[in-house]
Amino acid sequence: MSPMRIRALATVVLLTAVAVTAAAQAEWIYAAAGAQYVVVNPGGGDVVHRGELSVADFRPGESGEAVATPDIVPTPGGRYVFFLFPGADRAIVVDAETHQPVWSVSLPAGTRRIVFSSMGTSLWAFTGGSSWIELSHQRGRLTDSGRRAASLGDGAVAFNRRATRVYGNRGNDLVFALTASGEVVQTVTLQGGPYDWQISPNFRFLAGTSARQLVMVDEARGRAVGTIPGAFAGGVFHPSSREFFALSADGNAVLRIDAARGAERSRIQPPLALAAMFAQADGTLHGLAPSATTSAGASGGPALVLDLAGNPRVVPLPAELGRGSAGGAGGVSAAGVTLRPGGGFACF
Amino acid sequence: MAEQTIDKELDLSGEVCPYTFIKSKMAIEALQPGQVLRVTVDNSESAGNVPRSLSGEGHEVVSVDKADKGRWRIVVRNGSTVE
Amino acid sequence: MLLISVVSGLVSGFVGGYALQRGGFCMHSAFRSIAFEKEHSIVRSWLLVLAINIPAVLLLEQAGLVFPARAPLTVFAGLIGGLVFGLGMVLAGGCVSGTYYRASKGMTGSLVALTGFVAGGLMVTRGVLQPVRGWLMRTELSVAGEEASLYNLPAVFSTGFFPGFGFRWLIAGVLVLAIVIFLLRAPKSRFTVGWSWWQTGVVVGLVAVAAWYFSALEYRDYGLSIVQPTNALAGWLLVRESGGINWASWFLLGLIPGAFVAAWRAGDLSLRVPSARRLMQNLGGGVLMGWGANLAGGCNIGHGITGVSTLSLGSIWATAATIGGVWLMTALVYRTTAQPQT
Numbered sequence: 075m076s077p078m079r080i081r082a083l084a085t086v087v088l089l090t091a092v093a094v095t096a097a098a099q100a101e102w103i104y105a106a107a108g109a110q111y112v113v114v115n116p117g118g119g120d121v122v123h124r125g126e127l128s129v130a131d132f133r134p135g136e137s138g139e140a141v142a143t144p145d146i147v148p149t150p151g152g153r154y155v156f157f158l159f160p161g162a163d164r165a166i167v168v169d170a171e172t173h174q175p176v177w178s179v180s181l182p183a184g185t186r187r188i189v190f191s192s193m194g195t196s197l198w199a200f201t202g203g204s205s206w207i208e209l210s211h212q213r214g215r216l217t218d219s220g221r222r223a224a225s226l227g228d229g230a231v232a233f234n235r236r237a238t239r240v241y242g243n244r245g246n247d248l249v250f251a252l253t254a255s256g257e258v259v260q261t262v263t264l265q266g267g268p269y270d271w272q273i274s275p276n277f278r279f280l281a282g283t284s285a286r287q288l289v290m291v292d293e294a295r296g297r298a299v300g301t302i303p304g305a306f307a308g309g310v311f312h313p314s315s316r317e318f319f320a321l322s323a324d325g326n327a328v329l330r331i332d333a334a335r336g337a338e339r340s341r342i343q344p345p346l347a348l349a350a351m352f353a354q355a356d357g358t359l360h361g362l363a364p365s366a367t368t369s370a371g372a373s374g375g376p377a378l379v380l381d382l383a384g385n386p387r388v389v390p391l392p393a394e395l396g397r398g399s400a401g402g403a404g405g406v407s408a409a410g411v412t413l414r415p416g417g418g419f420a421c422f
Numbered sequence: 423m424a425e426q427t428i429d430k431e432l433d434l435s436g437e438v439c440p441y442t443f444i445k446s447k448m449a450i451e452a453l454q455p456g457q458v459l460r461v462t463v464d465n466s467e468s469a470g471n472v473p474r475s476l477s478g479e480g481h482e483v484v485s486v487d488k489a490d491k492g493r494w495r496i497v498v499r500n501g502s503t504v505e
Numbered sequence: 506m507l508l509i510s511v512v513s514g515l516v517s518g519f520v521g522g523y524a525l526q527r528g529g530f531c532m533h534s535a536f537r538s539i540a541f542e543k544e545h546s547i548v549r550s551w552l553l554v555l556a557i558n559i560p561a562v563l564l565l566e567q568a569g570l571v572f573p574a575r576a577p578l579t580v581f582a583g584l585i586g587g588l589v590f591g592l593g594m595v596l597a598g599g600c601v602s603g604t605y606y607r608a609s610k611g612m613t614g615s616l617v618a619l620t621g622f623v624a625g626g627l628m629v630t631r632g633v634l635q636p637v638r639g640w641l642m643r644t645e646l647s648v649a650g651e652e653a654s655l656y657n658l659p660a661v662f663s664t665g666f667f668p669g670f671g672f673r674w675l676i677a678g679v680l681v682l683a684i685v686i687f688l689l690r691a692p693k694s695r696f697t698v699g700w701s702w703w704q705t706g707v708v709v710g711l712v713a714v715a716a717w718y719f720s721a722l723e724y725r726d727y728g729l730s731i732v733q734p735t736n737a738l739a740g741w742l743l744v745r746e747s748g749g750i751n752w753a754s755w756f757l758l759g760l761i762p763g764a765f766v767a768a769w770r771a772g773d774l775s776l777r778v779p780s781a782r783r784l785m786q787n788l789g790g791g792v793l794m795g796w797g798a799n800l801a802g803g804c805n806i807g808h809g810i811t812g813v814s815t816l817s818l819g820s821i822w823a824t825a826a827t828i829g830g831v832w833l834m835t836a837l838v839y840r841t842t843a844q845p846q847t
Contacts, residue, residue: 088511226711235556236577239650252650259649259660260667276726278572294572314724315572334569436779438598438607438614439534440835443542444842465612466773467529470698471547478544486698492611492775494698 101354102170103378104146104155105362105408110161111146111157113173115358116410119380119389123173127157127166145187146409150194154214155411158188167214170411179216182207187230187392191237192277198223198233206231206240206253206309209224223253231389232273234293241280241293243268248282248291260296264289270308274315279319279333283308288320291335300336310351310359319383321351326362328382344379345386352410359383362408366390376406426484426497429457435464438505442468443475444447446498450481453500461496469494506725509523513719514752516802518759521712521729525606525760528705529698532600532805536591536831541839542588546702549691551809553706554713556684558814559677561714567670571721575652575727576802576812576819582641583823585802589831590797595838596790597621600805601731601798602760609761610768611776617784623739625795630671630736631744637802637844646818653818655680676816678759699771713810720752728814730807731757732798 079396102122103114113123127144144157148170156165156179163185166178187200190211190253196219197211208221226242226249229308232241233253240253246267250260269282279335280291283306292299304324311333312319320329330339346363353359359382366374366388378389432449434442446461453459463469471481476498484497506644524530525823528550535547553674565571594600597618599607604622607615628634647653649660656673660666691702700708716729734757779787801823803812809827812820 088508234650235652236645236647238645238647250650257664259664276572276574276724278726294566295669316724436614436777436783438779439531440541440595440678440838441598441842443534443537444839448843464775464777465607465610466526466698466768466771467531467534467607470529471531471534473698474544474546475538475542478542480543488772491772492777500824 098411100152101356102411102413103352103408104148104168104411105376105378105391105395106146106157107143107376107406110395111168112392112395114378114389114391116354116358116380119378119387121392124392125168125173125175127168127175141163142420143405143407146189146407147188148409148411149211149214150190150192152411152413155409156188158185160186169214170413176214179214181209181216185337188231189231191233192235196221196237198237200231221254223256226251227268229268229282229284231271232271234273235277241271241273243271246348248280248289250293250296262291262296262298264298266301266303271316272309272318273309274310274318274333275313276315278315279311279318281309281311281320281331281333283320285323288331290318290331290333292334298336300331300335302331302336302338304329310349310353312353312357312359313355314357319351319353321348321361325349325363329360330383342383344382345388346377346379348379349406350408351382352408355412356412360410362406363388364406378408426458428460428497429453430459432461434461434468437463438465439471439504442472446472446476446496447479449455450479450498450500451502455500455502458497458499462489463494463496464492466494467497472496473498474503486497510719510752511755513710513712513715513722514755515759517712517715518756518761519763519766521709522606522609522760522763523755523763523767524700524705524708524712524763525602526610526699526764526773527657527771528700528702528708528709530705531603532809533594533598533603536805536828537595537835538568539828540832541835546691549688549702550706550709552684552697553688553703554710554810555814556688557679557707557710558713558728558810559681559816562717562814563670563673563677565717571717572726573717574726575654575815575817576808576823577648577689578653578817578819578822579642579802580644580646580822582638582644583819584826585641586797586799586801587808587823587826588797588830588833589793591827591832592834593625593790593793593795594805594827594831595799595834596786597794598787598790601735601794602804602806605731605757605760605792606764606768609764610774612780613776614784614787618787620793621788621791621793622795622798623735625792626732626736627743627795629742629796629799632801634796641800642802655816655818655821656788658818661755666785680816709810716752716756716811723752725751725753727753727807728811729753729756730803730811732804732807734800736799749752797827834837 109127112121146157147156155168158165164178171174182199184201185199186202187362189198197209198206208219210219229243233243248262249258251258266286271282272281273284282289285305288302288306290300307321307323309320318331328342348361349364350362361379361382363377366377376391382385446491450459477483481501487495489495528620604615604618607618648657656668696829730753734753808820808823
């Protein structure tokens with residue numbers, strides 16, 4: 075083949091590759107305050123949908139009352155988004171294709187937090203009591219599976235790929251326990267806990283954040299690979315699992331941490347103080363600022379900071395968001411939602 | 423080499439494993455010790471596998487030739503000993 | 506990044522396809538020969554691939570370059586999927602990779618089998634058999650809450666056992682040593698058409714290592730596989746869903762021309778049509794393979810090479826079930842073929 079033909083062939087191959095990969099996924103940011111929610115396109119920063127979760131749907135007779143800000147939890151395939159209102163014992167399910175609420179599902183009494191298993195086949199509800207309760211999940215609907223998992227002290231816990239292991243605190247230490255029996259199979263001795271635990275998308279690294287330090291644990295080696303002192307308010311793993319973005323407790327710094335070594339790579343200073351962060355499937359990092367108050371004194375309502383690590387851009391959320399919510403303008407929550415058609419798990 | 427006398431011809435064009443192996447094995451076993459079978463196969467793997475397999479069964483592979491584009495001829499002599 | 510993935514995928518696929526074709530690397534023949542023949546050169550190629558990959562995967566993991574995912578031991582999905590896959594392989598006249606490279610050199614029977622394979626796969630992943638898979642995959646045996654492998658197996662007997670790299674190297678070392686001893690006792694082969702078993706084993710083995718490395722660059726924590734990219738490409742071509750397009754997809758796209766060129770250089774390129782009866786059988790075999798591989802969560806490559814290299818018990822189990830299926834159907838074919846002539 076002549077060099078020109080090879081070049082032409084290479085171009086065709088690459089263009090096809092780009093076309094195939096680009097059409098892959100749809101990404102949205104859901105933000106909510108009280109019963110109001112908006113859907114933002116992270117590409118342009120434009121609001122593509124505004125909606126209201128009808129409170130009457132899940133709390134008969136109490137509509138119109140101020141409601142707390144919900145936790146937004148997308149299903150692993152991104153097809154549905156669960157809005158969990160603290161203390162409501164129900165979640166409202168929104169269809170991520172139409173952005174409309176479709177139904178509500180009941181949860182165990184006193185559910186404070188929900189976590190989906192990575193395959194999306196089950197949902198774990200934390201009732202704040204002595205256990206996590208497993209519900210079977212299929213297409214946005216839940217049924218009680220009857221399984222219970224032992225509770226592991228304070229702080230957020232994490233589950234492995236098939237939710238057969240649960241990671242949480244026992245005193246200062248991190249324990250790996252069997253979800254079914256609560257039996258501890260591994261203990262990693264630590265200081266500075268209790269930690270909030272997050273597991274990397276490939277289930278290899280555990281990032282623990284506390285008011286005193288950050289610790290990175292290699293699950294397969296069963297030991298801490300590094301610690302970073304400081305007060306932290308959680309963070310988010312890069313979808314590659316190779317990096318963790320940790321948010322300082324005051325929301326004014328984001329640390330980029332090498333997951334395999336537990337060491338800081340660089341530091342990002344967001345333009346606004348952040349309350350939460352989330353990453354897109356392609357690794358773009360976004361933040362949520364509860365208030366657009368800057369050091370210069372300009373003030374405003376909640377805002378999104380898009381593409382934190384690259385070219386940060388502040389996008390104010392609509393002013394009406396959060397009006398009438400218990401937490402006021404500051405009580406806002408947000409989550410990134412990635413629609414993954416076909417799921418694509420389970421086959422090699 | 424002198425022209426080999428062929429006692430039986432077997433055309434396995436269009437066949438792949440396991441049929442190539444089974445049919446050639448049955449054909450060679452139907453012959454008397456010392457008699458010669460010529461098998462024609464139409465793909466390179468069979469051309470590689472059939473002689474290997476038959477030789478593993480104790481028969482003597484006389485030759486493997488490429489007869490034509492996408493055609494191989496395998497000549498095998500029944501090597502079973504009379505008991 | 507995308508460029509590295511596409512180029513390395515296509516190049517590895519081309520080399521892989523070339524090697525599979527020249528080496529006649531048919532895992533179906535390998536599995537059959539274990540029980541039905543006295544000649545084991547393709548089994549040797551396969552074992553050589555494993556002997557290269559078991560330590561390579563461990564080394565890449567220890568170096569922090571790759572974080573291998575392991576297939577879970579889904580008892581029924583692995584058993585039934587593997588058996589059905591094995592049965593289908595015999596009827597289709599080749600394993601999944603074999604079907605790809607044979608189709609590439611103009612063997613219409615394999616092309617028909619491939620069509621059946623894609624259709625069968627879609628039935629399981631997105632079609633009417635989806636609930637069956639979900640149901641079969643529910644029963645899973647794990648060791649200390651982890652995917653079971655030869656490395657963490659002692660934890661079954663002693664809670665709190667943690668497999669360090671020293672222990673892993675010990676297990677890997679023993680296995681590799683056993684394979685090497687077996688390979689060194691190989692008889693000299695005569696009348697080799699194409700590559701010898703060790704040439705094929707070395708090249709396919711190195712391609713499999715490259716697959717781990719390049720996949721990790723795009724954060725895909727697995728090695729060589731055929732079923733997943735087949736589903737992904739079929740999803741994109743048929744229903745325009747492009748989730749799951751990754752390094753393995755480019756590998757598969759490179760494999761086809763690689764096998765084509767190898768066949769062309771060996772003068773093995775021509776359109777061959779088996780009897781209508783055989784074509785129907787190939788189609789049925791292809792559909793069974795599609796069902797089986799997708800129920801088991803992998804094929805002779807995804808489980809048989811990549812999964813076994815991680816010493817995942819789920820992959821070993823599925824591969825053993827596949828071998829069982831091949832033996833069962835071969836014995837059956839033996840009988841039905843033998844009858845009319847005797």
